[in-house]
Amino acid sequence: MGVLKVFKSLVIDSLDTITKGSVKYHIWMGFLTLVMLVGMYCYSIQLDEGLIVTGMSDRVSWGLYISNFTFLVGVAAAAVMLVMPTYVLHDIDFKQAVLIGEGLAVAALIMCLAFVVADMGGPSVLWHMMPGIGVFNFPNSMLTWDVIVLNGYLFINISIPFYILFRHYQGKEAKKSVYVPGAVLSVFWAVGIHLVTAFLYQGLQARPFWNNALLGPRFLASAFAAGPALIILVLAIIRSFTAFKIPDKTIKKIAMIVTVAAQINLIMLISELFKEFYAPTHHSESAYYLFFGLHGKDALLPWIWTAIPLNVLATITLTFNRFRNNLKILYVCCFLLFVAIWIEKGFGLIVPGFIPGPYGKIVEYLPTGIEVGVTIGIWAMGAFVFTILAKTSISIELGELRYKDKKSSGAK
Amino acid sequence: MSESKKRYSLDLGLNKNEVTSGSCGCGKSQGSCNSHKEEELSPDEFYEAAINASIGEERHRDGFEQVFDVKMDRRTAFKKLTASLLIGAGAISSCTSVVKDADSKEKAQIDWEEQFKGNYKLMTDEEKEGTINRLMRSYELRTGNNISMTAENAEDDVLFGYAFNISKCQGYMNCVSACVEENNQDRNSEMQYIRIHEMKDGKGLKFDEADDNYYHEVPAKDHFYMGTQCFHCDNPPCVEVCPVQATWKEKDGLVVIDYDWCVGCRYCMAACPYDGRRFNWGKPEVPEAEVNKNQHYLGNRLRKKGVMEKCTFCVQRSRKGKNPACVEACPTGARIFGNLLDPKSTIRWVLENKKVFRLKEDLGTDPKFWYFMD
């Protein structure tokens, strides 16, 4: 079978590609592997002793893992920002960036799933969640919706780039009739994954901090700021380390997206702050805790007061064309924005949801070393996966990897 | 060996390979997730491996550790893998050379069946009987002691309700300790289902200013006391959100958990507005002498790490017609328990004749736990 033969050769070739590279590349991959091993070691301790090794407790029952999960769903959803103009609106500027964006989405989704698994008390019985052999509480539980949309999105984001790369690998053009419907679907799907993830929290009447209609839209806005910001940074790195040509124009267009999304995000933030602090009820206590601390408990203050100024500063700077078009300033702003949203949507969203508790009890949360180790390990895994995906697809896009001249590329 | 017959799974038609690989829908493809590696083993090989692994582990286990933990940690996973590789290589010719005695083999058999049984909620009565017999047998094999575990279903025409008299409660906390003794909660984490909130007179129900961790002579001057626990909501948000239906509302109104089906995602905990749920962050431990041996599958049987648990209105007692341990222990008679469907029950008289209220009624959870005053 021809396709299988090509596939086999693609696998061999890409294995070849990802194991060869510059010294810097090897150091990078070696470093990631080391970090992953540390993460795995931490996870093995967690498996052995239970979640007691984390900073979570009955009062704050979700922490760093779920925070990162929430944030990364947003990053994954952001790939759509590139998919839409490229595939649907035929905007040629994004073409080079889109494969990178989708690779990022795949890496982010894998990290999401890893974070969810890391957060589980009984990973060995996760098969209970498999439809068919387990019991899948669909459609009642939003978590089952999330499982469906995340895996579906992962599938879409693997299959579309794979199809395009597979065609390019054989030196053929990808057929629009095949991938455009998939791309259109992924656009809606991306909105879906983030909205569903927001609903996960939004639907809990027990937690007034989350149970607010703005949560879903705000998730989308912040995702479409943080995701493309990360893509810009990644593109900048790829530009400087590989022969892959990404014109300034592409980066500037993505920067435009980041700016608009960050502005909308800021408006929603103001709206939220107004509601919480203009006419505070006891439902505003979580927000008070987050921004000012309650009864002397103020562990989140340094975080949120780092995030808010960074967010405001980056958004305002990006608003001016002159600054945005200066790539150095742009990169700095993207980095600030990324960090700010990571804090705001991770720690700043999940932890205050539990503080104060249902009866007003304030118990603070601080992640333990093991939790941090697992988290960093999973991030390293994401970077590892992304590096592999990006390296292969860049090689194919640059024409270094072709089915026909397999022999010569293999000898390289 | 036809495990499919003994395995109390929902989907008997599926083979084991699919079952095992199911536990690894994760990104942890680097091998931290044990069952991932086992995918390639045939069911029989895996079975042998599981036996070896669990026996090795069992020898140095404490009495109260739950059997099912066997497959959960990483060391065992490696052991299992090594064992299975050995089998695969033909290094071990027969299982009898590894399996030391019949007891160990039986233990492994029980572990295996317990690991792959189905959701209790969907079990037939025979299946329920099967699992409690296995659990009792496994406890006997591990500790040499017998426990009595039952699986009574909800009675017809029974709906449990609870009323709490704020005027009567003096904060003695007899209920709290009776609950811990009855329900085999983890001793290390000092887990308690009931919290008694000490509130200041004249401030109203100010939970955020209340102290639920007091330790001084009670009743303290100018204070009143209010107990909270799982309210067994008629519209429980925790049940809605569970991704695997490991928690549900029984016909008699009890909100229960199948500890063996819970995956430990803690979504229910986030969804509960009443702080009614507890999680086993570490391995729960109860000294053998303190274990309450009258158990119910859905109630006070010993839990394992990484699962939720909560007040069940002492299902092991209430389904036998008894009062929950907290009601029985209360020295002031502040706690009233009974059948809401029986018009002649005392709980009905309280609801009809006292000024009752419930907490956070605006959330629409419809708790079956009322407060009243004299």
Next chain:
Amino acid sequence: MLILVLSSCKKEGEYHSVSDKVEAEGKPYHGKLTSDELLAGTELIEITEGEHTFLIPEREGQIKSFACIECHIKPLSNMKGLNEKKAHWDIQLNHANGEIMNCITCHNADDMNSLNTLTGKNININLSHKVCAQCHSSQFEDWKGGAHGKKVAGWAPPRASMTCVNCHNPHDPSFDTRWPVQFNTQKAIEREEGLDH
């Protein structure tokens, strides 16, 4: 997708709330669960107060020095005096104050085996709640209905309630302040250690 969303709408239960359900499905319980077995070891008597009929523990058999007339062979007034044997030194009356109550407010001075009402009517010791009910009428109402006091055994019928004197010492009826019970908590351990010093 639309179908998914529609099907995800929560199934409305049969009843709007638990009180509707209770009202609709409530009927006298005749299930197989009873407290009979749990009550087997307790001597009970059936009483009817107003519209409530239920069981209370028998009292006479529980009093160590019953029957009283074994000592109280003559009326109380004749037993006062220095020559008689002293008795009941352990009883300190701490119930209302001396102006309102003394022994014979409840005990029948002429028939020591019985209690008496304020108007002097004899009341069997087993029915002591009738004596209490004279003053504590609101508590009595609650007790009859089941809002005050404890059950003897379980929730299942037949109803057997503790009577007043099962929880309250009639000579000293109020509850004392004391330390809360602690089981398996760090605080309890610390306190025990503290007491050792």
